[in-house]
Amino acid sequence: ILNVEQSPQSLHVQEGDSTNFTCSFPSSNFYALHWYRWETAKSPEALFVMTLNGDEKKKGRISATLNTKEGYSYLYIKGSQPEDSATYLCGGHSGSARQLTFGSGTQLTVLP
Amino acid sequence: EAQVTQNPRYLITVTGKKLTVTCSQNMNHEYMSWYRQDPGLGLRQIYYSMNVEVTDKGDVPEGYKVSRKEKRNFPLILESPSPNQTSLYFCASSFTSSGEQYFGPGTRLTVT
Numbered sequence: 001i002l003n004v005e006q007s008p009q010s011l012h013v014q015e016g017d018s019t020n021f022t023c024s025f026p027s028s029n030f031y032a033l034h035w036y037r038w039e040t041a042k043s044p045e046a047l048f049v050m051t052l053n054g055d056e057k058k059k060g061r062i063s064a065t066l067n068t069k070e071g072y073s074y075l076y077i078k079g080s081q082p083e084d085s086a087t088y089l090c091g092g093h094s095g096s097a098r099q100l101t102f103g104s105g106t107q108l109t110v111l112p
Numbered sequence: 113e114a115q116v117t118q119n120p121r122y123l124i125t126v127t128g129k130k131l132t133v134t135c136s137q138n139m140n141h142e143y144m145s146w147y148r149q150d151p152g153l154g155l156r157q158i159y160y161s162m163n164v165e166v167t168d169k170g171d172v173p174e175g176y177k178v179s180r181k182e183k184r185n186f187p188l189i190l191e192s193p194s195p196n197q198t199s200l201y202f203c204a205s206s207f208t209s210s211g212e213q214y215f216g217p218g219t220r221l222t223v224t
Contacts, residue, residue: 006154032210043202044155046212088115089154097210098162100145104154 002026004092006103013080014111020076021106023090027071031093035064035075038087047062047075047088080110114139117215118203124222125193126184135190135203143209144186145170148199149218154200154203161186165169193223 004023025033038042048057053068056099061078075086079101091102116137125131137144145160146168157170161180175197177189186205190197202219203211 019214020136034212036213043215043217049209049210049212091125091155093210099160100157100209100213102147102155102157102173104152 002092002094002099002101004090004101004103006088006090006106007034008106009104010107010109012045012109012111015080015082017079017080017110018078019108020074021088022106023073023075023092023103025071025073025090026094027069027092030068030071031095032040033066033073033093034089034091035073036089036091038105039088040086044089077108080108082110082112084108085110114214115143116203116205116214118201118216118219120219122220124196124224126224127194128170128192131190131193131221133190133201133203135186135188135216137145137205137214139187139205139207139214140183141205141207141214142183142191143207143211144180144203144205146176146186147202147204148172149202150199156200160209172222183207190215193221195223197221198223 018039033048038044041104055066062087066073087105087107145157146158156172159178161167203216
């Protein structure tokens with residue numbers, strides 16, 4: 001089982017603040033890393049899938065970076081808005097890329 | 113509309129009564145998987161399928177069965193449900209095993 005860890009577990013920020021969270025994973029045998037956004041009472045939705053060391057991806061105010069050599073990925077949200085409130089899940093593949101293992105998520109609350 | 117559907121959305125049942133949760137996708141995806149979500153534990157993969165007739169265990173397969181007789185369908189079977197299988201279940205699909213996952217709406221199962 002791939003060990004994927006996310007921190008912090010939860011986060012409260014004020015509207016307009018920028019924030020970031022961390023996903024860490026074993027650097028050996030890495031294959032791909034996923035980020036998902038999961039709003040309450042909805043289904044998780046994909047944000048990014050990254051495979052290459054140094055990858056940087058962006059979608060609106062949200063961006064992510066990947067460091068496969070040291071085994072971490074950062075998710076950044078610039079100018080947080082209340083609608084960004086959600087749980088952000090990170091998941092990883094190793095080796096054969098068949099199995100996807102998720103971390104326990106970072107729950108973000110953006111206060112107006 | 114491209115989607116993953118699950119039925120039922122909510123189910124309350126009793127210990128030992130066999131049940132099936134259906135999952136269907138209309139995107140011609142090869143990879144399908146089942147996850148359960150429990151508080152504080154994130155999403156844990158139960159089973160996955162690389163293609164028709166190809167299924168394999170995820171991180172928490174005990175007490176579950178799956179089948180993949182057609183590309184679009186991937187039912188989850190609980191032969192003898194127990195209270196520790198009370199959870200929120202998600203089906204997901206993707207073009208490839210490492211591609212972004214499209215999640216169904218979820219099935220909330222309670223076993224008494």
